[in-house]
Amino acid sequence: MVPEEWLHMTTQIVGFADEISSTEVEQMIHETRLRFAALAPVAVQLGRLWFHSEAVMLGIHPPQDLDPVREAIRDAVAESVRVHQLADEPEWTPHVSVAYSHGDGPAEPVLDALAARPEPRALRVHEVHLVEQVRVGRLYPWDVRTALTVGRFPARRRTLESLQPPLWGVSRQTRDRGGRSLLWVYERDAEPRGPSSICAQAEGAHAKGSR
Numbered sequence: 001m002v003p004e005e006w007l008h009m010t011t012q013i014v015g016f017a018d019e020i021s022s023t024e025v026e027q028m029i030h031e032t033r034l035r036f037a038a039l040a041p042v043a044v045q046l047g048r049l050w051f052h053s054e055a056v057m058l059g060i061h062p063p064q065d066l067d068p069v070r071e072a073i074r075d076a077v078a079e080s081v082r083v084h085q086l087a088d089e090p091e092w093t094p095h096v097s098v099a100y101s102h103g104d105g106p107a108e109p110v111l112d113a114l115a116a117r118p119e120p121r122a123l124r125v126h127e128v129h130l131v132e133q134v135r136v137g138r139l140y141p142w143d144v145r146t147a148l149t150v151g152r153f154p155a156r157r158r159t160l161e162s163l164q165p166p167l168w169g170v171s172r173q174t175r176d177r178g179g180r181s182l183l184w185v186y187e188r189d190a191e192p193r194g195p196s197s198i199c200a201q202a203e204g205a206h207a208k209g210s211r
Contacts, residue, residue, distance in 0.1 A: 001099050009060075009096050009186040012073045012086075017132055017180040019083045025182070029130065029146050031076035032184075036128070039068055040151050046096065047120035054101045056110065058118070060094040066125065067092075069150060073128070073184050125186055126150050134180040145182070 014020065014028070044066065048059035060066060070092055077084050127149050133142040 002097060007096055007098065009094055010183060011066075011070050011092075011094075011128060011186060012077065012184040013089065014077055014081060014130075014182040014184065015084045017182050020081055020182060024081045025130075025145070028076050028080040029148070031079050032073055032128075032130075033148055035072035035076055036069075036148055036150050039072060041124055041126040042066055042069060042150065043122065043124050045120040046123040047118050049114060049117050050095060051107070051111065051114075053107075055097045056099040056114065057095040057097050060096075060123070061120065063094050066094050069125065069128065070094075128184055128186060130182065130184055132180050132182055 042065050044063075045061045046058050048061055050057040050059050074086055077086055127147055129147045130145045131142045132145055
């Protein structure tokens with residue numbers, strides 16, 4: 001299981017941190033901020049249950065409503081970063097992984113345990129984080145580089161300590177390489193309770209009683 005303070009939605013992997021200069025990072029942040037100013041926070045539903053051979057996930061509905069946020073990031077990356085990984089995952093299915101498999105076994109116990117489907121919950125995405133992530137064993141410690149607000153509101157600037165999230169399968173580009181990677185992600189909470197990865201993480205405000 002993924003501890004709730006580390007639940008997040010990977011939005012866009014940028015590339016390896018040692019291949020992206022600090023000037024490019026600053027320009028990417030600037031270009032993303034400009035594009036986010038033309039958008040508004042996005043209201044969706046979280047809760048559609050998905051099963052995968054390596055994970056249990058919660059899907060977003062309607063998934064296409066978050067496309068403008070990701071497209072703004074991808075446009076900013078293409079404009080600013082010379083060596084990136086935009087072509088690796090041109091399509092995107094937004095989701096939050098809640099559990100990962102780390103061994104072989106039957107799927108039936110997992111399917112039976114989740115026979116009662118969760119009720120969808122309202123999710124409002126209002127902030128996206130650029131994070132820097134490195135793989136350590138099955139874990140991915142990460143640091144937040146910046147947090148950008150979706151819409152014309154001042155972004156909170158905050159620094160989080162490097163922590164060790166349990167998401168050992170989240171970024172394919174780190175499986176065969178020990179270097180740190182940059183990603184944009186949505187994080188679960190508005191408060192700095194846990195880590196981000198260097199991917200783009202998007203932050204959402206959840207309805208009372210839901211995660």
